[in-house]
Amino acid sequence: MLEPILQGLREVDGVQGAMIVDHSAAVIAHRSHAIYDLAILQQVARSVVNSVDSVQLIQDDWDLLTAHYGEGKLLLRSLRTTGSKPRRYILAVIADASLNVAFLGVALRVAAGKLVAELEAGPPAPSPMGTNTGSLAIPVAIASGSTGRAVPPPEPPRPELAKTGLSWSGVSSGSGIGSSDVSVADNASSAFLSGCTKALAASIGPMAKVFVKEAVRKVCGERVFSRADGPALLSHLAASIDDPDDRATFQRATRSL
Amino acid sequence: MSNLPHIAKMQIAKFPEVSALVVTDDAGSLLESSGDIDGEALGAVHVVTMQALSRCGNALGLGPLQRLTVTGARRACLIAVYDQEVLGVYIDPTKPIGAFEKKLETALRR
Numbered sequence: 001m002l003e004p005i006l007q008g009l010r011e012v013d014g015v016q017g018a019m020i021v022d023h024s025a026a027v028i029a030h031r032s033h034a035i036y037d038l039a040i041l042q043q044v045a046r047s048v049v050n051s052v053d054s055v056q057l058i059q060d061d062w063d064l065l066t067a068h069y070g071e072g073k074l075l076l077r078s079l080r081t082t083g084s085k086p087r088r089y090i091l092a093v094i095a096d097a098s099l100n101v102a103f104l105g106v107a108l109r110v111a112a113g114k115l116v117a118e119l120e121a122g123p124p125a126p127s128p129m130g131t132n133t134g135s136l137a138i139p140v141a142i143a144s145g146s147t148g149r150a151v152p153p154p155e156p157p158r159p160e161l162a163k164t165g166l167s168w169s170g171v172s173s174g175s176g177i178g179s180s181d182v183s184v185a186d187n188a189s190s191a192f193l194s195g196c197t198k199a200l201a202a203s204i205g206p207m208a209k210v211f212v213k214e215a216v217r218k219v220c221g222e223r224v225f226s227r228a229d230g231p232a233l234l235s236h237l238a239a240s241i242d243d244p245d246d247r248a249t250f251q252r253a254t255r256s257l
Numbered sequence: 258m259s260n261l262p263h264i265a266k267m268q269i270a271k272f273p274e275v276s277a278l279v280v281t282d283d284a285g286s287l288l289e290s291s292g293d294i295d296g297e298a299l300g301a302v303h304v305v306t307m308q309a310l311s312r313c314g315n316a317l318g319l320g321p322l323q324r325l326t327v328t329g330a331r332r333a334c335l336i337a338v339y340d341q342e343v344l345g346v347y348i349d350p351t352k353p354i355g356a357f358e359k360k361l362e363t364a365l366r367r
Contacts, residue, residue, distance in 0.1 A: 036317065043316045053308035061329040067310045068319030074313055083347050094317055101355075205285070207305050209298050 002029035005114045012107050014099030016072070017041070020079070021090045025049040028089065036094065048076060048092050057210055064108075072096045075104065077112050077165065081120045089119060182216045185226035192230050192257055199253035200237060205244040213238065230257065261342045261365075262289035268364050274357055276332075277347040279303065285365060288342065303336045303345040326354050339365065 006018040010031050017032025025045045037130065055062050065076040071247050072095055079089040081107060093104065184190045193212060201208035212233075216225050219232045241247040262280045270278055270291040277292025281300035290296025311322045313352060316350055324337035333350040336343060 040316055044313050045307045047312040047316070051306050052307060054302050054306040055327055058299055059327055059329050059332055059334060061331055062327050063329045065325060065327045067314070067325040068323045069314045070323060072317070072319035074310070074317065074319065094319075123317070205301075205305075207301050209295075210302060213295075213298060229315075 002118055003031055005111050007094055009107055009111050012104050013094055014095045017094040017097055019092050021045040021048055021092060023088055027099060046089055052090055073099055077108050079112060079115055079116050083120055091115060122254035182213050183224045185224050189225055189227050192227055195257040199250050203250060261339050261344060265289050265344060266291060274348045274352040275346055279345040281343050283341045299345060303343050307343060310354060328354060
């Protein structure tokens with residue numbers, strides 16, 4: 001039973017609600033103040049999964065994310081089950097400004113252990129409104145909509161990255177946080193990647209470079225990217241764009257590369 | 258805080274616990290970076306993460322997002338919004354992030 005564990009978190013001073021969200025943004029269980037009904041929690045769950053998908057691009061072993069707002073806090077704790085079918089869930093705790101984060105930290109650790117044990121015993125059914133949504137479960141799932149998702153994706157970020165003069169000169173060791181570990185064979189290959197990124201940024205905004213890098217790694221593996229890999233890369237990127245209009249725009253924009 | 262990139266480069270990057278940092282504008286365009294990182298890519302991720310969490314805060318009535326911390330076994334990260342700019346700092350995960358937050362606040366208040 002997940003709810004009693006969430007209720008335990010609710011008893012910490014300042015905590016206004018707690019919920020468990022799965023990778024598809026379905027609310028698995030929740031206990032919250034009456035003002036946070038399931039519709040609101042479902043809306044929040046989608047943004048929670050989107051934010052976690054982004055964070056995982058830079059820190060796949062994240063354990064705790066604490067967001068500080070003007071009038072409260074939102075804490076996200078990663079819950080990973082083990083066994084033959086490992087699954088990931090997110091425990092989200094909503095708190096007002098009176099929360100003592102240190103106190104909650106202790107309660108969170110205890111609750112997380114119990115929740116993982118419960119979740120490992122068997123995946124619970126989502127709450128009635130819990131539906132799959134436009135989450136980026138796979139980093140290169142660029143746009144949503146291909147899985148019959150009921151809720152439209154959030155507005156894409158503004159495509160400002162296209163103006164930043166991208167460079168792909170990175171031939172670093174690949175160590176360090178988010179290192180530029182895409183190696184290119186020559187200037188033409190670098191220009192090609194910049195063109196791809198700009199074209200993609202028109203659809204998805206500043207995350208374009210991240211997705212292009214992911215795609216290069218998938219197409220080339222450890223190999224240096226060269227212009228000859230261009231068609232495969234374009235095909236891979238285009239296949240990752242679910243929205244047909246966005247895909248067509250991307251293909252038009254990259255035709256001259 | 259138009260001098261955030263300068264403060265980031267001249268002061269924050271020199272804190273012993275800081276391994277890397279990135280400053281972008283609120284659209285993800287890179288303004289400053291330091292350390293062995295891809296500043297453009299990370300800056301974009303920071304902005305997208307902040308946007309998603311801002312939507313959470315709006316839905317929950319928690320007010321504007323000020324900062325977030327991400328901790329894990331291998332690294333810890335603090336991302337904060339200052340006016341129209343976003344600062345992302347990567348620190349040694351063995352150091353207490355709460356203490357670093359206070360240190361950062363002091364540096365930016367000067």
